[in-house]
Amino acid sequence: MIGRLDTWIAVGYIVAIVAVGLFAGLNKKAAGSQGEPGGYFLAGRSLRWPMIGLALFATNISCLHLVSLAQSGFDTGLLNGNFEWMAAFTLILLALFFVPFYIRSGISTLPDFLEKRYNRACRDWLAFISIISAIIIHIAFSFVAGGIVLETLFGINMYTAIIVIALLTGAYTIIGGLKAVVVTESIQSIVLIGGAIIITCFCWNKVGGWEQMKSTLAAHQALDKIDMLRPAGDPGGMSWVAVFLGYPVLGIWYWCADQTIVQRTLGAKDENHARVGALFCGFIKILPVFIFVLPGLCAFALYKTHALDLSSLQQLAPDGTTQLNSKGIYTLMITQLLPPGLVGILVAALLSGLMSQIAGALNSIATLGSYDLYKRFRPDTPEKQLVKVGRWTAGIALLLSIALLPLLNRYESLFAGINDVIAHIAPPITCVFLLGIFWKKASGKAAACTLWIGSALGALVFAIGKLAPETALAKISFMIMAFYLFITCVLIQVVLSFVFPVQHTADSETLYWKSFREPLSAKGWPGPGNYKFLSFLLLAIMAVLYWIFQ
Incomplete structure (x- = not known):
């Protein structure tokens, strides 16, 4: 339990961030017309690189990450830091190869x-999967982590605490749109990073430094x-082979x-801001391993x-023995290692992560629900009506995510749980996007079949793992399973692309790279802000870090 001073600091932060979100979202001069989808969903395409980078980081790092990464550090050490550092490489891919297509095509959503x-079938399926994954991965899992923190610190019932936070976050997100989300996420990123640095310094000082x-x-x-990096055959299933x-x-x-x-890059002012914003996030992603x-x-x-003292985390196992439930390790570190006042700041950082993750997911769900589902069946819907539909979609998603909490709370490790889910959703989508932008012959029919079959295979493998955990299939590491599913999807799409040859339209003819050099033809900004220089610098830094911590 935390003291009165820290409680008031946390409450004051929540009130302030909701106020800022509402002001940013409702300020027409800053946000663009909120009655127009361009203003509501994409912030009038006015976002600059610092805000994009911070918003990307805040949407990714939630209360779930603070809680679960600390838990993973306690359980397995720095191993799960690979999920943070490997992200730098994929953000380079986003900046170099994906962002140009997205910006130049003028799209509002990835579907x-x-x-x-x-084709249309691919759009419909991705819209459906994207909404489901946002509800489960970005919102519901974050709620579980947030509920654990708030229940431990304040003694409030987990579900009561979650509902209150959901209502407050939903208020400025649903009303204010992407501008409200990005402005608040930028603030929350700074608070979150600052709070994490504080707890790291106190832990480091208490433990006596690296050698100790x-x-x-x-x-x-x-x-x-x-x-x-662990050797091949690592019993935890996270060897260097599985990681790479x-x-x-x-x-x-x-x-x-x-x-x-x-969606944060889609709201960029131009292609350079989108690219540099993604790379800026890549540099920030170096920090999570350390903080x-x-x-x-x-x-x-x-x-x-x-x-x-972790005695409060001791619990009885089914066999009658006592075991340590490390889910609450982060909150105990806060309450036992920090003085009054700083505890409130750390609670504010945790709430920052929780609220920013939820806000970002709700905004994307609103965009998908209005553009890719509602407008699909009612193409003549007025623009202002689309905003209303998006708000209703976000509200319904919020309720569904709360309903999933009892199921997701069964995972012993929240971080392992979220990546287990992603490993069975991602392969067909990754396959279809990669082949789509790098291979001219990738056809629409083949892509649609790959999405359907790949998603069905992922769901089947996931179900077997949960219903029959003793089978050989269930014992395969989720990282290796993701690779196997991906290779299967690639084979399916390549074979079917020859069976059903591509018939390019005027749009599709321009939406694949003719060579790997083509995306690098844009000059970018001069000087150190050039996206090519920043990409090379980020690659070099990551290579050095992996060499040190191999």
């Missing part, structure tokens, strides 16, 4: 892009927790083909030296 490149932590880990046969084969499948879908994420994962590893060292 819209698939229709122009392939290594000494503690070595004394408890846990020195391998420092390694980012499986993550690109998950990452390309998440960062390059997921409406919730990519989200590392504190969890420090907590493990402190626990082993009895400097951190």
Whole structure:
């Protein structure tokens, strides 16, 4: 439980961010006309690179990540930091190869892009899958993490706390549109990063520095927790082979083909702002290993030296033994290591992550629901009516995500749970987007069949894993399974593209790269802000980091 001062700090932050969101969204001069979809859904295409980069980061990093990455740091060390650092490579792909298509084609949604490149069937399926994935991955899982934090800190019933946060976040998101989301996300990114740095510094100071932590880990046969890359055959299923084969499948879908994420670049002022904004996010993604994962590893060292009391996390297992439920490790670090006042700031950071994730997902769901579903059957719908439909869609999605909470709360590790879901959704979508922009012969019929068959296979494999966990199929690492499903989807689309040859339209003829050099033909800004220079710099930094922490 936290004190009165910290409670007032947290409450004051929530009130302030809701006020800022409503002002930004309803200010017509800043946001564009909210009655027009261009203003409501895409912020009038006025976003600049700093805001895009911060908003991308805030939409990705939620309360779920703070809680679950700290939990993973406690359980497995720096290993799951690969999900953060590997994201830098996929953000480079977004900036170099995907953003130009999206900006030049003038699309409002990614399903819209698939229709122009392939056909209407692809658009419909992606719209449906995107809404479902946003509800489950971006909102419901975040609610679970947020509920755990708020229940632990304030003693409030988990569902009551979630409903209150949902109503407050939904208010400025549904009313204000993308401008409200991006403005608040930019603020929340700064608060979230600042709060994470604070808890990291206190943990680092308490543990005694790097050498002392290594000494503690070595004394408890846990020195391998420092390694980012594990050998092939790692019992946890996260060997370097699994990371480098499986993550690109998950990452390309998440960062390059997921409406919730990519919508921030669609609202860019121009192509250069979109590209540099994506790369800026790539640089920020270096931080989570040090400010989200590392504190969890420090907590493990402190626990082993009895400097951190985790008795409240002890629970009885079904076999009658006592085991540690590490889901609440982050909140205990906050309450036991920080002085009053700073606890409130950290709670505000957690709420920032929770609210920004939900806000971003709701806005993308509103866009998909109005543009890709409602307008599909009522093409003559007035523009203002589309905004109303988007708001209603977001509201319904909010209710559905709350209904999913009891099911998703069953995962022992929230981070493993969310990536397990993504691993079975991503392969067909990643396949269709990659072949669509890099292969001229990828046909619409083949793409539609790949989406249907690939999604069915993913659902089947996921169901087997949950209903028959002792089978050989269920024991395959979700990262390797994602790679297997992706290769299967590629084979399906390639074969069917020869069976059903492509018939290009005027739109689709321009929506694939003729060569890998073509996307690099744009000069970009001069000087260090050039997207080519920034891409090379980010690649070099990531190579050095992996060499140090291999």
